[in-house]
Amino acid sequence: MSVAEHRKRLYELLEDNTIVLSYAGIPLHSNEDDYYNFEVNSQFYYLTGLERDHMAFLAFKTKGQVMETLFIEEPQPLQERWTGKMPTIEEVQQVSQIEDVRYVEDLDALVSRYMGRYHVEHAYFDLYRCSVEDLMDYNALKAEEFQAKYPGVTMNDLHGICVGLREVKDADEIELVRKAINITRQGLDNLMANLKPGMMEYQAQADFEYMCRKLGAKKFSFGTIAASGINGCMMHYSTNDSVIEDDSLLLLDLGAKYQNYCSDISRTYPANGTFTQRQKDVYNVVLKANKEVAKTARPGMTLRELNDVAKQVLGEGLIELGLIEDVEDVGQYYMHGVSHSIGIDCHDADFAGQKIQPGWIISDEPGLYIDEEKIGIRIEDDLLITENGCEVLSKDIIKEPDEIEAFMKAHKG
Secondary structure: OOHHHHHHHHHHHOOOOEEEEEEOOOOOEEEOOEEOOOOOOHHHHHHHOOOOOOOEEEEEEEOOEEEEEEEEOOOOHHHHHHHOOOOOHHHHHHHHOOOOEEEHHHHHHHHHHHHHHOOOOEEEEOOOOOOOOOOOOHHHHHHHHHHHHOOOOEEEEHHHHHHHHHOOOOHHHHHHHHHHHHHHHHHHHHHHHHOOOOOEHHHHHHHHHHHHHHOOOOEEOOOOEEEEHHHHHOOOOOOOOOEOOOOOEEEEEEOEEEOOEEOOEEEEEEOOOOOOHHHHHHHHHHHHHHHHHHHHOOOOOOHHHHHHHHHHHHHHHHHHOOOOOOHHHHHHOOOOOOOOEOOOOOOOOOOOOOOOOOOOEEEEOOEEEEHHHOEEEEOEEEEEEOOOOEEEOOOOOOOOHHHHHHHHHHOOO
16 A cells, blocks of 8 residues: 555545645754754654655645645755755655645645635644643644634644554555564574673663664664663663673563564563573563463454453463462553554554454563562564454564573574
C-alpha cells in the first residue's frame, strides 16, 4: 500500500467541506547554535512518506472530491552549502505521489482561498499531547492559530483518526518492520560477542548502536536501555553509566528504526556468559510466559487478555521460585503490561479495549523484577497478528538460555 492509498483511506472517513492540515514540524534548539535530532510528525509521515522539516500537507474535501497540496521550502543554494541539499519539487512528488507541490510561502494564501470560496465546516489537525506538562507540539500551535482565525470551524483530531488507520499494517509496512528487526538482531549479536564483566553499560550500548548504524539504521526506536544488576529492575532506566559486574545480568530494551518504522526488542544476557542457576530459573519463568503469549495471541483477543495470560504464567512461576504464595500477588514482581502496538511510533496506536486484528504488530514482553536479588529480566519479541494466530517476527533473535551461553562462549576473546 502506498502513501497515496493511506490518504485515500483517510479521505473516505472525512465529511464534505473538511480541511486537513498536517505539518512535518520544525527542528528544536538544544542550545544556542545546535538542534535536537529532527523527528517528523507521525501523521505527516504516514500521509506523505516524507521526513523533511518545514513541510506541510493540505487537503480539502468538497462534493466528494479532494484537492491535495504539499508545501516545501524553496531550495536555497547558499543554505545548501551549509546544511546540505534541500528536496526539490520533483523529488517530493515522486515520494509523496502528490502532483500539486508548492513552496511554503503559498500555504496561508491557499488556506484563505478555501475558507473564502467554500463553506468549510471541519478542520483536522494533529492535537496529540502526551501529558499536560509537555510543551505544545508544533501542529497543536498551528491548530490554535487556525482556530483563532476561523472560530466557526469545528476542530477535529487528525492524530485520533490516523491512529485508527495505522493499526493494521500493509505489506510494505510489515517489510520495513522486518528489516528493522533484522538490523536489531545483528546489533544484539555484536553486543553479545563483546559483552564482558567490567564494561560500562554505555559501552554495551555503543556496540549495539554501532552495528545498527553500520547496517543502515539512521535512528533508534527510543533511547537504548542497557541496565545491569539492580538497574534492570527499573522499567525505563536510561542513564547507562554503571559498571557491568561479574555474575550480573544485563537487561536490554532497544530497537533499530528503519525508514521510520520501529522494532522493539528486549533480551537479558549474563555478563560473564553463564547464567547462575537462580538467574536461569527466573529467566525460564519469563521465557515460558513469552512463549505462552505468542502461542495464545490471535484475532479476537484483547491486549488485556494477553496480559492475563502472562500474569498467570509469571504468577505460577513466582510461587515455584518461593517469592509469592498466591498468583494474585504477581504485581510485586511484574509491574507493566505485556503488549503494545509497534509501527511508525514504538507505541504506535492505542488499542484500549479493542479486539486484536490481523495486520497488527504488537510486542510480547513479560518480565520479572526482583530487587532483593538484583535480578531484572525481560524478554520481548515483536508479533505480527495473522488470520489464525501470530508470526514471531523476531524469532531469529536468540533467547534460549543455552543458545545465549553457547553464543557468548564461542565469541570469548
